[in-house]
Amino acid sequence: MYTYEFSYHKPKSVEEALTLFGEFDAPSFLSGGHTLIPTMKNRLAMPDALIDLRSIPDLQGIRRNGDRIEIGAATTHYETSTSDIVREAIPALAALAGSIADPQVRHVGTMGGSVANNDPSADYPSAVLSLGADVVTNQRVIPADEYFDGLFTTALEEGEIIQHFSFPIPESAGYAKLCSQASRYPVAGSFVSKFGDTVRVGVTGAGSDGVFRWTEAEEALSADFSAGALAGLLPDAEEMITDLNGSGEYRANLVAVVTRTAVEHQGTANVR
Amino acid sequence: MTEVTITVNGDAQTHDVEDRTLLVHFLRDHVGLTGTHVGCDTTQCGACTVHLDGKAVKSCTILAVAVDGAEVRTIEGMAEQGVLSAIQQAFKDHHGLQCGFCTPGMVMAGADMIRRYDGQLDEHTIREELDGNICRCTGYTNIVKALLSAAESHRATAS
Numbered sequence: 001m002y003t004y005e006f007s008y009h010k011p012k013s014v015e016e017a018l019t020l021f022g023e024f025d026a027p028s029f030l031s032g033g034h035t036l037i038p039t040m041k042n043r044l045a046m047p048d049a050l051i052d053l054r055s056i057p058d059l060q061g062i063r064r065n066g067d068r069i070e071i072g073a074a075t076t077h078y079e080t081s082t083s084d085i086v087r088e089a090i091p092a093l094a095a096l097a098g099s100i101a102d103p104q105v106r107h108v109g110t111m112g113g114s115v116a117n118n119d120p121s122a123d124y125p126s127a128v129l130s131l132g133a134d135v136v137t138n139q140r141v142i143p144a145d146e147y148f149d150g151l152f153t154t155a156l157e158e159g160e161i162i163q164h165f166s167f168p169i170p171e172s173a174g175y176a177k178l179c180s181q182a183s184r185y186p187v188a189g190s191f192v193s194k195f196g197d198t199v200r201v202g203v204t205g206a207g208s209d210g211v212f213r214w215t216e217a218e219e220a221l222s223a224d225f226s227a228g229a230l231a232g233l234l235p236d237a238e239e240m241i242t243d244l245n246g247s248g249e250y251r252a253n254l255v256a257v258v259t260r261t262a263v264e265h266q267g268t269a270n271v272r
Numbered sequence: 273m274t275e276v277t278i279t280v281n282g283d284a285q286t287h288d289v290e291d292r293t294l295l296v297h298f299l300r301d302h303v304g305l306t307g308t309h310v311g312c313d314t315t316q317c318g319a320c321t322v323h324l325d326g327k328a329v330k331s332c333t334i335l336a337v338a339v340d341g342a343e344v345r346t347i348e349g350m351a352e353q354g355v356l357s358a359i360q361q362a363f364k365d366h367h368g369l370q371c372g373f374c375t376p377g378m379v380m381a382g383a384d385m386i387r388r389y390d391g392q393l394d395e396h397t398i399r400e401e402l403d404g405n406i407c408r409c410t411g412y413t414n415i416v417k418a419l420l421s422a423a424e425s426h427r428a429t430a431s
């Protein structure tokens with residue numbers, strides 16, 4: 001037996017989940033549990049009640065809605081990576097989902113859990129930010145630009161539930177990352193989306209403040225959508241993570257490399 | 273305590289468990305099937321891999337209460353009437369195990385990838401797909417050979 005005692009609940013609606021959330025001292029929502037359960041094993045999180053959101057219909061399914069696609073928060077990485085709707089509309093997003101962790105983790109981990117957690121090295125935040133998705137909760141619609149708020153921090157309030165993500169469909173998009181040889185989390189990953197003359201670049205794994213938009217690269221690419229347009233551009237090394245995987249200078253250079261690669265490989269995910 | 277029923281290798285198993293019971297402990301301690309191993313506490317090693325409703329998952333990071341009503345297949349459910357499954361036989365033939373600790377997870381992850389790719393696997397893909405399974409004895413070369421051969425027999429029987 002690993003974890004300390006807690007209670008488990010499986011509500012069938014958002015209302016029921018919220019009522020349950022109000023009944024405990026330190027409750028936590030549960031989705032795939034592939035971040036939360038390991039964290040509970042080592043006592044870095046100690047909720048007294050787990051409220052499993054996966055049986056709530058409002059959090060399920062992948063839909064095309066006009067010029068957007070909507071992905072339920074409880075959708076697994078595997079479902080996103082193999083969805084015909086996602087593959088057709090935003091193939092780079094499907095490819096990104098298929099590159100997260102390993103097959104077993106992809107069968108269980110969910111988009112809602114990953115984006116709620118906002119690990120600075122997680123893959124999805126780069127796509128959500130680059131595509132300018134809306135994070136739709138039980139209370140409001142949060143534009144991606146207002147959602148991410150630093151390491152493991154988001155605009156979500158206590159007890160707020162992500163129901164789904166609404167992604168605008170870009171003209172094209174691409175993702176590229178270099179993975180840590182040990183953990184396979186990105187050391188730097190860049191998601192580049194093109195909407196007509198507007199280009200948005202979301203960078204994960206590298207920024208000391210978590211996922212960020214690399215605005216200099218966006219301006220250069222909006223004027224000339226080619227890898228060459230990025231020549232000489234680097235993000236500020238002072239604002240990059242320094243850790244076992246590399247220094248701030250190394251990360252800054254790597255961000256430029258993966259961003260060029262993402263421009264050159266639109267429509268897919270380039271993983272090294 | 274919560275009453276949980278999980279169909280394990282075809283048998284409905286009903287047990288009273290604490291909410292914190294992990295699926296791997298349900299299988300090992302309540303059902304008594306100890307072929308599914310625990311090799312880490314970080315969800316990285318894959319020794320605990322089983323099939324949950326047909327898909328490979330890490331049973332050390334799933335609560336038993338959360339999968340009440342599900343179907344699970346473990347390594348004990350792979351052989352039929354004392355005859356090893358093709359993939360187990362391939363591990364035997366190619367010396368795909370040394371100490372054997374990782375083997376149940378390797379076999380379950382391997383069977384899952386052969387199903388998903390319908391046997392269309394090359395060495396590179398197998399190595400990528402084994403990302404979630406660690407062999408402490410580092411016997412990957414023969415594990416990969418065993419899976420290549422099992423994938424080939426899958427293609428032969430399918431066609």
Ligand SMILES: Cc1cc2nc3c(=O)[nH]c(=O)nc-3n(C[C@H](O)[C@H](O)[C@H](O)COP(=O)(O)OP(=O)(O)OC[C@H]3O[C@@H](n4cnc5c(N)ncnc54)[C@H](O)[C@@H]3O)c2cc1C
Nearest residue numbers: 029031032033034035036101109110112113116122123162
């Ligand atoms: C071995 C391993 C390797 C991994 N490698 C990678 C990797 O390379 N890249 C990567 O991006 N990720 C990786 N992950 C993380 C994985 O993708 C997780 O599944 C994911 O980050 C969390 O999703 P979950 O559904 O498991 O969330 P959970 O663990 O269930 O929840 C995480 C947090 O989000 C909250 N939450 C969940 N759903 C909601 C919701 N709908 N609304 C509000 N709050 C919610 C929970 O309360 C909890 O605080 C890895 C995990 C493992 C175990």
Ligand code: FES
Nearest residue numbers: 311317318320332
């Ligand atoms: S015991 Fe489950 S991944 Fe190691």
Ligand code: FES
Nearest residue numbers: 370372407408409
């Ligand atoms: S055979 Fe010993 S851990 Fe793989």
